[in-house]
Structure formats: structure tokens, C-alpha cells
Amino acid sequence: MAITAAMVKELRNSTGAGMMDAKKALTENNGDMEAAVDWLRTKGLAKAAKKADRVAAxxxxxxxxxxxxxxxxxxxxxxxxxxxxxxxxxxxxxxxxxxxxxxxxxxxxxxxxxxxxxxxxxxxxxxxxxxxxxxxxxxxxxxxxxxxxxxxxxxxxxxxxxxxxxxxxxxxxxxxxxxxxxxxxxxxxLSEATMDPELLARELQVQTAKALEENTEAAKPKPEHVITNNIIPGRMKKYLAENTLLGQAFVINPDLTVEQAAKEAGVEIxxxxxxxxxxxxxxxxxxxxxxxxxxxx
Structure with missing residues (x-):
């Protein structure tokens, strides 16, 4: 698939990646925009991108x-x-x-x-x-x-x-x-239980690929069981804490999660x-x- 300048620009705008990195990501993934975003994230070249961030109308x-x-x-x-x-x-x-x-x-x-x-x-x-x-x-x-x-x-x-x-x-x-x-x-x-399973599976795939690549490039690689049992689960826990309402730190009082703050107020979200x-x-x-x-x- 031919990679156009417009495609490169769109990927750059949605991820903050450099022009050459964006072009390479699209080339490596045959123009698939979502796969290119994941590729950039795996390489540590992009932030987690949400389609909903592309506010337009x-x-x-x-x-x-x-x-x-x-x-x-x-x-x-x-x-x-x-x-x-x-x-x-x-x-x-x-x-x-x-x-x-x-x-x-x-x-x-x-x-x-x-x-x-x-x-x-x-x-x-x-x-x-x-x-x-x-x-x-x-x-x-x-x-x-x-x-x-x-x-x-x-x-x-x-x-x-x-x-x-x-x-x-x-x-x-x-x-x-x-x-x-x-x-x-x-x-x-709202919580891990209500999150789209496909989204969770995609994030796990990205974090696994990223952790394995980082370990390959490390001066002192960690044992595989440390990657599998500690690093990847830890990153997924962080992802859930940042992206599920109940797991997020409450902006009014960051010492509490939203779930804890609601419980202290006598309600359940x-x-x-x-x-x-x-x-x-x-x-x-x-x-x-x-x-x-x-x-x-």
C-alpha cells in the first residue's frame, strides 16, 4: 500500500511521533493506522493514542x-x-x-x-x-x-x-x-470488569512486545520469568489504574482512589x-x- 503524506501527517498528529518514525510505522504495517500506532508505542515513540482525542465537529x-x-x-x-x-x-x-x-x-x-x-x-x-x-x-x-x-x-x-x-x-x-x-x-x-476485552488484549500485546524489546536491548537482561510475572503485570496494573474510573486517583484528593472517595461519601458509582x-x-x-x-x- 502506498504511504501518502496525508497518512504520515495524521499519524504524527495523533501520536506526536517524528515524521520518519511515522512513515516507517506505516510502511512496516502496510498503511494500517491502528497497527502503526501500536508499533510506535512498542518502540516507545508514541503516547497511548485514543481515537476520541481527534475532536472535530x-x-x-x-x-x-x-x-x-x-x-x-x-x-x-x-x-x-x-x-x-x-x-x-x-x-x-x-x-x-x-x-x-x-x-x-x-x-x-x-x-x-x-x-x-x-x-x-x-x-x-x-x-x-x-x-x-x-x-x-x-x-x-x-x-x-x-x-x-x-x-x-x-x-x-x-x-x-x-x-x-x-x-x-x-x-x-x-x-x-x-x-x-x-x-x-x-x-x-468504570472498572476492569467493564473494559472492552479487545482493548485490554491489545494493551497487553503492546506492553508485552515493549517489555521484551526493552529487555533485549538492555545491558543486563532480566530473566524471562521476571518480565512475565512482574514487569508486564505491573504495567497492566498501572494502565488500569490510569484508565478505569474506580482505579484513578481522585483529582480532589489524590491520596484516595475514586472508588475510595465514593465509599467514604457513602455512595457506590x-x-x-x-x-x-x-x-x-x-x-x-x-x-x-x-x-x-x-x-x-
Whole structure:
């Protein structure tokens, strides 16, 4: 497979690797982007890269909690200018309120909103606002208590990152702190038990290859059983502590894990949602001058 400059640039942007390293990684893996990322990590040339870090589309996330139920909704726009528009913000707020009684995204699109469906309302807003708008996704969370938080708030309940956290037990105030922690750290899962098995297997493969390669290059190689029984399990333990919510150090009090902090507050975390605007969507890069020129025809 031919390796293009655009592919090299994409890999460099997502991993921070040098140009020649990125090109070699793609060449060694026949252009497979994910395999190239793993190759770079094995060589110690890249950070752990998440697809979700490639934030692209503009818009807003709306969150609302009613009783023991919380919902988060993402509505995308083409530019950040529209996200600051009062009409667009009202649209997102209305969609979020409607989502409380909708079971899924399709039900939300069909829900009544002042005599029109949400989908019809969105179509009308495209004509009024003058940009392509997308109702991309929604998520629902229930528990004895549900807390919410929006980061980079544009208005009450609207922001660039929306978080919901569900708890078993009465929320004495820790709920918002937990939600803020989730916004800041972006955990991959609640616990090891809920983490994607394929993701765990992939990480184990990367850490195993990395440890074996480092040992081969070491001046005094360690016995194989030390690599297998100590180093690799230790690295996987660190990975889980950094990427599972319950295992992370609590940002409010790093001496405690999130699980310990919740327990001290008398609650058990049963689930969370972290929704960031545009995560996972590739965005075509365009300089500001070109964007202004485009807007002016």
C-alpha cells in the first residue's frame, strides 16, 4: 500500500511521533493506522493514542437530570460561531429536555416538539441558521442519584463536555466532584470488569512486545520469568489504574482512589457518561482566512 503524506501527517498528529518514525510505522504495517500506532508505542515513540482525542465537529452537548434519570445529547454544527448562537442553544436545550422521555436516538428524533417532530425541527433550524446541523447521539443514565456537570459551559446545562454519573446511595455533594473528575480524566471504563476485552488484549500485546524489546536491548537482561510475572503485570496494573474510573486517583484528593472517595461519601458509582463535542469525527483543516472567504462567498 502506498504511504501518502496525508497518512504520515495524521499519524504524527495523533501520536506526536517524528515524521520518519511515522512513515516507517506505516510502511512496516502496510498503511494500517491502528497497527502503526501500536508499533510506535512498542518502540516507545508514541503516547497511548485514543481515537476520541481527534475532536472535530463543533456544536454543544446538553445535559439534564430529572429525578433519578439523566440524559446527555450532542448536536453538531459546522462552526463554533453557531454554537454561541442563542437560537442554536435553545434548540439543544429543547432536544435535551425531550430526550428525558425518549428511549433512544430514533425515539428522540420522532418525539413531539411543539407540534413538530424533533427531526423536523432540526431540518427547519438548518434553513434558519444556515449551517448543516446534526443530532448525533444521546445517552441515558439512571441510579438512586444522578449528578451532572458541563465543562466549557456556553449556557446553563450546555457545554463542550457533558458528564453524568450515577450512584447507589444518597448524593451528599460528591456527585458533582465525581462528574468534574470524569470530565478532566476521561476514563475508558468504570472498572476492569467493564473494559472492552479487545482493548485490554491489545494493551497487553503492546506492553508485552515493549517489555521484551526493552529487555533485549538492555545491558543486563532480566530473566524471562521476571518480565512475565512482574514487569508486564505491573504495567497492566498501572494502565488500569490510569484508565478505569474506580482505579484513578481522585483529582480532589489524590491520596484516595475514586472508588475510595465514593465509599467514604457513602455512595457506590454504578455508571457514567462522558460526552465531548465532536469526539471521533475527523475534521477537514481549513485556515481562518479561507473560512472567512468561504463564508463571504
Amino acid at each position: 463543533e456544536g454543544l452537548v446538553g445535559v439534564i437530570v430529572e429525578g433519578n434519570k439523566g440524559v446527555a445529547v450532542e448536536v453538531n454544527s459546522e462552526t463554533d460561531f453557531v454554537a454561541k448562537n442563542a437560537d442554536f442553544q435553545k434548540l439543544v436545550r429543547d432536544f435535551t429536555a425531550a430526550a428525558v422521555n425518549a428511549g433512544d436516538l430514533e425515539a428522540l428524533k420522532a418525539a413531539d416538539l411543539g407540534g413538530k417532530s424533533v427531526d423536523e425541527t432540526l431540518t427547519g433550524a438548518v434553513a434558519t441558521i444556515g449551517e448543516n446541523l446534526t443530532l448525533r447521539r444521546m445517552a441515558t443514565l439512571e441510579g438512586d442519584a444522578v449528578a451532572a456537570y458541563v465543562h466549557n459551559a456556553a449556557a446553563d446545562g450546555l457545554g463542550k463536555i457533558g458528564v453524568l454519573v450515577a450512584m447507589k446511595g444518597a448524593d451528599s455533594g460528591i456527585g458533582k466532584q465525581l462528574a468534574m473528575h470524569i470530565a478532566a480524566t476521561n476514563p475508558l471504563s 454504578t455508571g457514567f457518561v462522558r460526552m465531548a463535542v465532536g469526539e471521533g469525527i475527523e475534521k477537514k483543516e481549513e485556515d481562518f482566512a479561507a473560512e472567512v472567504a468561504k463564508m463571504n462567498g
